[in-house]
Amino acid sequence: MNQEIQQLNIKDQILKKIESGEIHMKSKAYFVFRLGLLAVLIFFIFVVSTFLLSLVIFSINTNGNLFLLGFGAKGFYDFLLALPWFLLIINIGLILFLDQLLKSFKFGYKSSIMYLFIVTFIFITILSTLINLTSFHGNIAQRAQDKNLPLGGNGFYEGMAPRPYSGTFKGTVLFIEENTFDISYTRTRGASLELAKVVAMPNIEVGEFLKIGDTVFVAGTLYDGNITAYGIKKLN
Amino acid sequence: MNNESSNLSDEELAKLVSIGDIDKFGVLMERYQAKLFRYGKKFLVDNDNIEDVVQDVFIKTYKNIKSFDTTQRFSPWIYRIAHNTYINAIKKNSLNPLNYFDFDTLISYTIVEDPIIKEREQKEIKDFIDKGLSNIEDKFREILVLYYIEELSYKEIAEILYIPISTVGVRIMRAKKVLKEKYKELKIEI
Numbered sequence: 001m002n003q004e005i006q007q008l009n010i011k012d013q014i015l016k017k018i019e020s021g022e023i024h025m026k027s028k029a030y031f032v033f034r035l036g037l038l039a040v041l042i043f044f045i046f047v048v049s050t051f052l053l054s055l056v057i058f059s060i061n062t063n064g065n066l067f068l069l070g071f072g073a074k075g076f077y078d079f080l081l082a083l084p085w086f087l088l089i090i091n092i093g094l095i096l097f098l099d100q101l102l103k104s105f106k107f108g109y110k111s112s113i114m115y116l117f118i119v120t121f122i123f124i125t126i127l128s129t130l131i132n133l134t135s136f137h138g139n140i141a142q143r144a145q146d147k148n149l150p151l152g153g154n155g156f157y158e159g160m161a162p163r164p165y166s167g168t169f170k171g172t173v174l175f176i177e178e179n180t181f182d183i184s185y186t187r188t189r190g191a192s193l194e195l196a197k198v199v200a201m202p203n204i205e206v207g208e209f210l211k212i213g214d215t216v217f218v219a220g221t222l223y224d225g226n227i228t229a230y231g232i233k234k235l236n
Numbered sequence: 237m238n239n240e241s242s243n244l245s246d247e248e249l250a251k252l253v254s255i256g257d258i259d260k261f262g263v264l265m266e267r268y269q270a271k272l273f274r275y276g277k278k279f280l281v282d283n284d285n286i287e288d289v290v291q292d293v294f295i296k297t298y299k300n301i302k303s304f305d306t307t308q309r310f311s312p313w314i315y316r317i318a319h320n321t322y323i324n325a326i327k328k329n330s331l332n333p334l335n336y337f338d339f340d341t342l343i344s345y346t347i348v349e350d351p352i353i354k355e356r357e358q359k360e361i362k363d364f365i366d367k368g369l370s371n372i373e374d375k376f377r378e379i380l381v382l383y384y385i386e387e388l389s390y391k392e393i394a395e396i397l398y399i400p401i402s403t404v405g406v407r408i409m410r411a412k413k414v415l416k417e418k419y420k421e422l423k424i425e426i
Contacts, residue, residue, distance in 0.1 A: 014261075015258065015261070018261065023298055024299065028302045030302075111400060
């Protein structure tokens with residue numbers, strides 16, 4: 001009985017508040033605006049995440065670090081070390097945030113977090129790979145190098161672009177002798193040329209598979225102008 | 237409640253309220269206040285201001301009624317508002333941070349709702365719940381109330397809690413286990 005009276009009171013109190021104008025209904029436009037804002041935020045995070053991942057893929061392609069996977073266990077280990085983990089962690093964070101926003105929608109919360117993460121990650125990876133089939137990042141990198149990006153973009157792009165891994169070198173063969181050859185290489189796009197002598201395994205005749213002018217990717221340790229290589233890949 | 241209103245569905249009433257028929261909101265409140273009181277009382281075991289919290293649910297329902305999609309069911313929508321309001325009330329009254337994250341939402345499970353098992357367990361679990369649920373985690377307490385007291389389906393609970401349907405099944409399973417262990421530990425006889 002008491003509960004019934006209590007409940008009637010609640011109903012009457014609320015109806016009174018509505019009639020007196022104390023409580024207002026939010027307009028449809030408010031909800032449309034909120035939904036639009038959410039959609040814009042989702043789109044923005046999606047674009048940033050795709051941009052960052054495509055930049056990571058671009059840097060792996062440009063630096064040639066993918067070739068490390070063909071150099072055995074040491075190559076695999078160095079490939080992992082060479083990955084731009086900072087960018088990747090930021091990207092994973094962005095994708096998790098994106099998934100959290102997608103959970104506001106029915107299709108989002110109906111899926112497990114892992115499933116949603118995998119689907120969005122695969123989708124963004126495919127899109128990033130497709131972007132790398134175009135000259136998008138190449139053009140931006142060139143413009144950044146020429147200091148030609150608007151709104152402080154030069155510093156931003158160069159700051160964000162992953163640096164080449166210290167144990168890999170991409171350059172041109174200048175001179176060959178037995179198991180050694182000289183290369184000229186640059187550390188970053190537009191940097192000055194550096195020279196080094198690459199020392200391959202003792203019983204390898206480098207001249208049998210390389211010639212002067214070839215572009216090569218070398219993995220090894222640089223010390224005192226000599227690179228002791230554990231992997232060499234001819235690129236042209 | 238007049239005869240005309242009693243023939244209308246919740247969704248039709250909500251539509252009328254959204255175009256300004258305030259009296260129809262009274263009808264909706266009559267339909268849901270007992271349910272929301274019961275849900276709130278069982279879920280917010282330590283809260284003395286349950287009337288205020290339920291009132292808050294109805295106020296939020298009214299304010300947001302224009303965001304309700306009348307092609308969907310009204311019941312999960314208002315329960316969702318109640319869930320959020322109750323969670324806020326728990327947060328407000330609790331000194332400890334509310335742990336509502338569930339690792340079961342990370343991966344998918346294949347669990348199907350079995351009405352025969354539900355019917356068989358209904359009385360036993362209801363008795364357990366009536367003895368008080370204050371000793372178990374909020375997320376377990378809530379799901380037992382929604383499933384066994386409010387008698388909602390996995391699908392409806394998933395829509396209220398914004399979790400996958402399979403997670404509803406797993407959480408109910410874990411909640412029952414936790415509840416039974418707790419009662420065994422406290423040596424409470426049903």
